[in-house]
Amino acid sequence: xxxxxxxxxxxxxxxxxxxxxxxxxxxxxxxxxxxxxxxxxxxxxxxxxxxxxxxxxxxxxxxxxxxxxxxxxxxxxxxxxxxxxxxxxxxxxxxxxxxxxxxxxxxxxxxxxxxxxxxxxxxxxxxxxxxxxxxxxxxxxxxxxxxxxxxxxxxxxxxxxxxxxxxxxxxxxxxxxxxxxxxxxxxxxxxxxxxxxxxxxxxxxxxxxxxxxxxxxxxxxxxxxxxxxxxxxxxxxxxxxxxxxxxxxxxxxxxxxxxxxxxxxxxxxxxxxxxxxxxxxxxxxxxxxxxxxxxxxxxxxxxxxxxxxxxxxxxxxxxxxxxxxxxxxxxxx
Numbered sequence: 232x233x234x235x236x237x238x239x240x241x242x243x244x245x246x247x248x249x250x251x252x253x254x255x256x257x258x259x260x261x262x263x264x265x266x267x268x269x270x271x272x273x274x275x276x277x278x279x280x281x282x283x284x285x286x287x288x289x290x291x292x293x294x295x296x297x298x299x300x301x302x303x304x305x306x307x308x309x310x311x312x313x314x315x316x317x318x319x320x321x322x323x324x325x326x327x328x329x330x331x332x333x334x335x336x337x338x339x340x341x342x343x344x345x346x347x348x349x350x351x352x353x354x355x356x357x358x359x360x361x362x363x364x365x366x367x368x369x370x371x372x373x374x375x376x377x378x379x380x381x382x383x384x385x386x387x388x389x390x391x392x393x394x395x396x397x398x399x400x401x402x403x404x405x406x407x408x409x410x411x412x413x414x415x416x417x418x419x420x421x422x423x424x425x426x427x428x429x430x431x432x433x434x435x436x437x438x439x440x441x442x443x444x445x446x447x448x449x450x451x452x453x454x455x456x457x458x459x460x461x462x463x464x465x466x467x468x469x470x471x472x473x474x475x476x477x478x479x480x481x482x483x484x485x486x487x488x489x490x491x492x493x494x495x496x497x498x499x500x501x502x503x504x505x506x507x508x509x510x511x512x513x514x515x516x517x518x519x520x521x522x523x524x525x526x527x528x529x530x531x532x533x534x535x536x537x538x539x540x541x542x543x544x545x546x547x548x549x550x551x552x553x554x555x556x557x558x559x560x561x562x563x564x
Contacts, residue, residue: 249339289412289506290377291328293335293481293514297401297415298322298529299432300393301347303423308549309537310394313429313469319347320375320393321359322530323401323484324368336481337370338366342491350438350495360455361489369532377535377554389554394547396540397432398525400515402439402508403481410439411478414501414509416516419525424544436496437504440479443490444471454490461488 302318303310310316328335342420349354363371375393382388401415403561414437420427423434434528443449445460454460463486471477476492501509527534538549538556 258261263488268349289407289508291508292403292405292411293325293332294328294400294402294512295323295325296398296529298324298398299349299396299430302375302393303391303395304386305388305390307391308552308554309547311546311549316347316429317391318393318432319344320362321349322371322375322529325481335365336485338364338485339366340484341371341374342484344493348429349436350493351431352436352440352495352499353497355431355495357456357493359491359493361461361484361491364485364487364543368470372529372531375531375536381451381491391552392535394526394537394540395529395531396426396430398457398520398541399500400512400514402505405478405506406504406506411441411480412437412439412496412504414438414505416501416511416512418516418518418520419522419541420544421518424540426540426546428543433499433503434458436499437501439494441476442479442483442494443492444475444477445490446471447475449490455488459488460488478491492563515526525542 256262299323300322301310301316302319302320304315307315313554317364321344321425323340323342325336326337327337340361341363342359342364344357346355346357348357358393360526363374365371377392379387380390397417398419399415401413403411403413406412414435414482416435417423417427417432423432427433445463449455459485463483467480467482467486477483479491484491497505498504501512503511520528524532525541526536526538535553537551537553539545539547
């Protein structure tokens with residue numbers, strides 16, 4: 232019998248036991264078929280070249296827009312470093328794909344990353360969870376808006392709206408080692424600046440994502456409480472069996488409270504991780520998109536969510552903080 236932390240991962244040599252999340256290694260190189268004029272059946276993992284069929288190593292799961300946001304700390308008009316940051320979010324907005332032969336998610340997901348930045352290549356493993364997921368993007372983005380509340384000691388306190396640190400396109404796939412990988416290419420800003428460097432946002436990167444079994448206990452003071460954890464449908468929960476971790480699936484990420492770990496890949500070359508799918512990802516990217524167009528695409532008001540990081544990669548100026556300006560306007564009314 233397997234111990235409670237063991238899980239089976241499909242590798243080239245058959246089935247290999249993994250005893251804990253520490254055994255989830257960074258995504259490794261995927262084989263790339265460079266034969267021209269081929270069509271990809273992404274569901275069956277086959278590549279057709281004329282009369283020949285060869286194996287393709289990555290199973291397509293979904294694709295869409297990826298947005299990186301951060302929330303300044305209380306009492307700070309604008310962040311000027313990661314020390315002034317309260318929260319870091321990743322927003323996944325799946326888009327319909329006519330080439331996808333299976334079910335695909337329509338839910339926008341807001342993911343909170345515990346370390347307030349993306350994992351670095353080849354070394355970092357960062358915990359996170361689905362903070363919110365819904366078919367209505369506006370409902371999900373309510374968590375990105377400014378919120379005010381009353382306190383007995385200092386009166387009104389305002390939680391700042393999220394600032395947009397970057398936007399790009401992503402593809403999620405299952406690789407030949409049965410790991411779920413997500414790769415992205417940044418569209419905005421076009422050049423990496425101080426903001427992106429602070430959050431480990433690069434022009435392109437990829438990660439392995441594993442999901443934690445919500446029925447398994449976490450170490451003391453680690454992760455979500457039992458009442459905060461995901462309640463997976465029976466068909467999803469059965470897949471875990473007695474295992475602690477499984478490669479992420481889109482349906483798992485549709486459930487609020489889904490805990491996961493993001494693991495930086497061992498390479499910054501997307502083709503090595505995603506294979507042929509990296510070419511499709513590159514084709515989806517629009518490097519000419521403006522910051523204003525980005526905000527319209529993701530349905531956020533640039534007057535409430537400063538776009539300076541999307542323009543030149545720099546931190547917004549404190550005097551331009553929308554919450555500060557809103558407070559001054561309210562005083563004059």
